[in-house]
Amino acid sequence: MLFTWSYILLLASSTAVYYLFFKKHQIAFLNILSLGLIAYWSLPSAALVTTLTLTTFFLSKSRKKLYKYSGVALHILALLLLKTELLWVGKEVQVSTWTFLGLSYFSLQNISVLLSTNQQLSLNQLFLGNTFFSRFVAGPILTAKDFTPLKSEVKFNFDNLASGTQRIIFGLGKKLILADRLSIITSNIFEPTNHQNPGFSIILGSLLFTLQMYLDFSAYSDIAIGSAKLFGIDFKENFKLPFRSKTVTEYWRRTHISLIEWLTQHLYYPVVYALRKNALLSVTVGILSTFIISGIWHGNHIGYIIWGGINALYLVFEFWGRKKLHITQKSKLGVMITLTLVSISNFFFLAKSWSNITFHLTSLFQNNFFPSDWMVDFIAIIGNGGHFLQQYNLLETASLLLLYFSFESKLEKLSRKNKFSYIYLTTALLAILFFGYFNAGDEFIYVQF
Amino acid sequence: MSCLNELQKVIAVFFSTTADLINTSTTAHDIHDWDSFSHMELMSKIEEHFELKIPFTDIMEFNCVGDIVTYLDSKTP
Numbered sequence: 209m210l211f212t213w214s215y216i217l218l219l220a221s222s223t224a225v226y227y228l229f230f231k232k233h234q235i236a237f238l239n240i241l242s243l244g245l246i247a248y249w250s251l252p253s254a255a256l257v258t259t260l261t262l263t264t265f266f267l268s269k270s271r272k273k274l275y276k277y278s279g280v281a282l283h284i285l286a287l288l289l290l291k292t293e294l295l296w297v298g299k300e301v302q303v304s305t306w307t308f309l310g311l312s313y314f315s316l317q318n319i320s321v322l323l324s325t326n327q328q329l330s331l332n333q334l335f336l337g338n339t340f341f342s343r344f345v346a347g348p349i350l351t352a353k354d355f356t357p358l359k360s361e362v363k364f365n366f367d368n369l370a371s372g373t374q375r376i377i378f379g380l381g382k383k384l385i386l387a388d389r390l391s392i393i394t395s396n397i398f399e400p401t402n403h404q405n406p407g408f409s410i411i412l413g414s415l416l417f418t419l420q421m422y423l424d425f426s427a428y429s430d431i432a433i434g435s436a437k438l439f440g441i442d443f444k445e446n447f448k449l450p451f452r453s454k455t456v457t458e459y460w461r462r463t464h465i466s467l468i469e470w471l472t473q474h475l476y477y478p479v480v481y482a483l484r485k486n487a488l489l490s491v492t493v494g495i496l497s498t499f500i501i502s503g504i505w506h507g508n509h510i511g512y513i514i515w516g517g518i519n520a521l522y523l524v525f526e527f528w529g530r531k532k533l534h535i536t537q538k539s540k541l542g543v544m545i546t547l548t549l550v551s552i553s554n555f556f557f558l559a560k561s562w563s564n565i566t567f568h569l570t571s572l573f574q575n576n577f578f579p580s581d582w583m584v585d586f587i588a589i590i591g592n593g594g595h596f597l598q599q600y601n602l603l604e605t606a607s608l609l610l611l612y613f614s615f616e617s618k619l620e621k622l623s624r625k626n627k628f629s630y631i632y633l634t635t636a637l638l639a640i641l642f643f644g645y646f647n648a649g650d651e652f653i654y655v656q657f
Numbered sequence: 658m659s660c661l662n663e664l665q666k667v668i669a670v671f672f673s674t675t676a677d678l679i680n681t682s683t684t685a686h687d688i689h690d691w692d693s694f695s696h697m698e699l700m701s702k703i704e705e706h707f708e709l710k711i712p713f714t715d716i717m718e719f720n721c722v723g724d725i726v727t728y729l730d731s732k733t734p
Contacts, residue, residue: 484698
C-alpha cells in the first residue's frame, strides 16, 4: 500500500476503535474494515474476494478430494487469468488493478488451505489471513499452518504498540531514505532505452537494483508486519538479512521467505517426492521446475522466466558441488560472489522484455566498459544532471547505504523491541525528515506482482 | 517396541553424525545438513530401512523425529 498520511490516520483510528469498542469480535471488526477498504477501491473486487474466500472455506471443510482439487483449480484459473492479463487488460472490467495484484498472493494462500489436511480453520481466521489490509497486496504469503495461530481476541498492551510503531517507522525509513534514492539512480540507467550506457553503469545499476528491490520489499514487509502487530497479530517474517548469505542457496533461505516456503511445500516437495529414488535427479528437477514456475508467477515477461532459470542453475550447481565435489563455501568472499550472482539474475528481472534485455546487453558488450567522460557519461546520467548538489546527493546516498548495511542487524533488532525507545524513534524520524526522498519512487516494487 | 533406536541409527548414518544427538524432539533445524535438499532423500532411506511407503501427505505432517517415530510405530508390527 502506498504509504501516505491517510494510511497513518487509518491505522491510528482503527487501532483506537479496535481496542476501545471491540472487547469481543475484534477479528470480525478487522475483517469488515479490510473488506470495506477493498470495496472502497473496487466493489467488484471485494465481492470476488469474499466469494473466493467463502468457496475456499466450504471446500476446505469437505472430506472429498475432488471438491478440494476443484477449489485449487479455480484459484489456479484465477491466477492464470490475472497473470496472463486476459481478464482485465483492454476490457472494460471495473476491477482495480491494485486489488487484482493482491489476488496473486491471495490465490497462493487459498491453494495452500485447500491442499491442507487441517480442518480446524475458522471463517474469521481465513478472512483475516486473506484480506488483512496491511498485507493484502504483497504478503507475507501465508501457508495453511500460518492461519491457525491468528488469534481471535487480543487485549491492548504497550508492547504491541511499541514494536508495531517502531517496525513501521523502520520500514518507512528504509523506503524513503534508501530505496527511493536508489530508485532514481536505477531508473536513470535503465528506463530511457534511447541512450546506450557504458557497461560499468549497467553492472552498477544491476547491483544497485538488487539492493533497491530488497530495501523496498523488506520495507513493505516491515510496514505490513508492524501494522498487524498494532492489533496484536503476528505475521511471519519475509527476510532475514539476505545480503549476509555466502551462497545463493543461503540467499534464497533468507529472502522472500514466505513465497519460498509456499513453493517448497506445494511445488518443490511434491516433485522431489515423486522422484525421490534418485536423489540428484529429484532435487535438480525440483529446483528447476520451482524456480521457473516462480518466474512465471511474477508475470507475463520473458525476463522473469530467465531470472527464475538462472537462479535455478545457481542452486543446482551449488547442490551438485556440495554433493559430488564436497565443496562448502564459508569464506566472506562468498558474500560478494552471491551479491554479484544475484545481481546478474536481477538484471533480467528488471529488464523484463526481450527488447530491453538485448538493448542493455548490446550496450554492455559493444560500448567501452568504462565511460569515456565520467562526468558526462556516468555522473550526469545517474545524478539527474550531475551538478554540484546532485553530486553531493550521490555521495550522501553511498554513505547512507554503507552506514545502513554496516549496522543493519542492530537496527533491525532495535526496530523489533517491545519497549518504546525514544532515542531510536527520534533518530529515525529525524533521519527520515533530513534524508528521506518524498517525491520519488512512491510505489512499492512488489505491489506489481 | 519403539522404532526410535533404529530411526536414530538411520538418521545418524545419513547425516554422518552420532545417534546420541538425535531424540524425539530433534527437528531439521537441529541438524546442519537436514534441509529441503536432503529431506526427501532421508525419507526414502527410512522407507527402504523399514520396508514401507510413506504417503506424501503424511511426510508433510512430520515436524520432528518424534512425529516420524509415532508414524513408524503405528505402521510397523
